Amino acid sequence: xTKTHRLDLLKNSISxxxxxxxxxxxxxxxxxxxxxxxxxxVQAMELAFKERxxxxxxxxxxESIDKSDKTVSLRVAITRLRNPAIGNITxxxxxxxxxxxxxxxxxxxxxxxxxxxxxxxxxxxxxxFSFMIFFYRSQLELETSEFIDENQHNNVIQLVNARKxxxxxxxxxxxxxxxxTVWICPExxxxxxxxxxQQCCFCHRKEAIVDCPTCGxxxxxxxxxxxxxxxxxxxxxxxxxxxxxxxxxxxxPECVADTKQTIEDIKRSQYDEDMxxxxxxxxxxx
Numbered sequence: 001x002t003k004t005h006r007l008d009l010l011k012n013s014i015s016x017x018x019x020x021x022x023x024x025x026x027x028x029x030x031x032x033x034x035x036x037x038x039x040x041x042v043q044a045m046e047l048a049f050k051e052r053x054x055x056x057x058x059x060x061x062x063e064s065i066d067k068s069d070k071t072v073s074l075r076v077a078i079t080r081l082r083n084p085a086i087g088n089i090t091x092x093x094x095x096x097x098x099x100x101x102x103x104x105x106x107x108x109x110x111x112x113x114x115x116x117x118x119x120x121x122x123x124x125x126x127x128x129f130s131f132m133i134f135f136y137r138s139q140l141e142l143e144t145s146e147f148i149d150e151n152q153h154n155n156v157i158q159l160v161n162a163r164k165x166x167x168x169x170x171x172x173x174x175x176x177x178x179x180x181t182v183w184i185c186p187e188x189x190x191x192x193x194x195x196x197x198q199q200c201c202f203c204h205r206k207e208a209i210v211d212c213p214t215c216g217x218x219x220x221x222x223x224x225x226x227x228x229x230x231x232x233x234x235x236x237x238x239x240x241x242x243x244x245x246x247x248x249x250x251x252x253p254e255c256v257a258d259t260k261q262t263i264e265d266i267k268r269s270q271y272d273e274d275m276x277x278x279x280x281x282x283x284x285x286x
Contacts, residue, residue: 009054009061010140013047014147016040017132021148024125025155034121035109041128042074042106045099048132049077052139056086074103089139097189098127123188123203126163129156167192170202186220213248214255224250230263 020040023033050071053060060080063070072080078096081087091099102124136142144153170192174182177194185193187205195218199206208221227250232243245266251259 009047009051013044013051015044016047017044017136017147018152020044020125021129021152021156024122024129024159025152034125037125038102038121038128039106039109041125041132042102045102045128045132045135046074046077048135048140049074049081052087052089052135053077053080060086075100094189095131098124099131101187101189102128120187120203122159123163126160130160167202170200173201181218183220186222212252212255214251214259217252217254219252223253225253225256226250227256227259227263230260232267 017040020037023037023040026033050061053072059065061071062068063072063076078091078099081089082091082096105121105124133144136147137144144150148156167190170190174180174192174194181195182191183193183195184191185200185203185205186207188200188203190200190202192202193200193205195209198209209218210221210224211217212219212224227247228242228244231245231247231249234241245263247259247263
């Protein structure tokens with residue numbers, strides 16, 4: 001039974017990987033081709049992770065060690081593989097981010113409207129393809145010929161090399177900039193997001209840079225956190241009122257704890273004042 005399961009995981013992973021490569025090596029700019037390439041390569045990666053966990057112990061491929069009705073998600077698989085007590089595999093934080101972004105991209109392709117360009121998907125494919133070559137060889141002890149033929153390998157390597165060349169050019173461009181702030185891009189995870197241009201010069205992701213209303217520090221717009229749940233909300237005769245204690249609805253991650261503490265301090269102070277006034281009028285009425 002165990003042998004059959006092993007063959008299912010590994011053979012299916014290789015099958016999906018070969019399908020992904022088949023789509024990727026086609027000389028076309030059709031987004032649909034790259035859509036299937038990323039769908040298949042991420043599926044291949046998820047199955048390969050489960051196979052590696054199975055080799056540690058079959059129970060680790062399941063979400064709960066007490067139940068065998070659902071296997072682990074890709075994110076849980078990464079966590080277990082990196083755990084020194086389980087997989088003890090070195091997967092860098094940078095690779096982890098790229099893997100999770102590819103996984104999220106697959107979810108978008110499958111479940112939501114999709115508007116990414118083929119260049120964007122090609123970039124993600126190149127990242128995962130490179131990682132999987134390493135993973136198959138070093139972690140599943142496969143020869144290259146066991147999961148991809150030589151011609152396919154050479155064709156896709158050209159894509160990986162193209163990505164490397166583009167990254168080098170972007171990094172060279174960044175190096176020529178003076179008095180510019182450059183951040184890690186939330187899309188490609190490279191230090192190529194030029195703040196003043198509000199765009200990455202490598203993957204071309206655009207995002208607004210906004211000031212935190214509390215401390216004034218610049219942040220990616222998506223990084224600001226909604227703290228309105230700390231306000232006092234009330235409904236009176238169908239009309240919604242809110243006491244925000246002089247605070248904005250969002251702030252940067254660095255300010256969240258202090259801002260919420262300030263609100264709690266204000267609430268406590270107001271409560272103490274109300275109690276003092278109630279006591280004052282109570283004593284006065286005696």
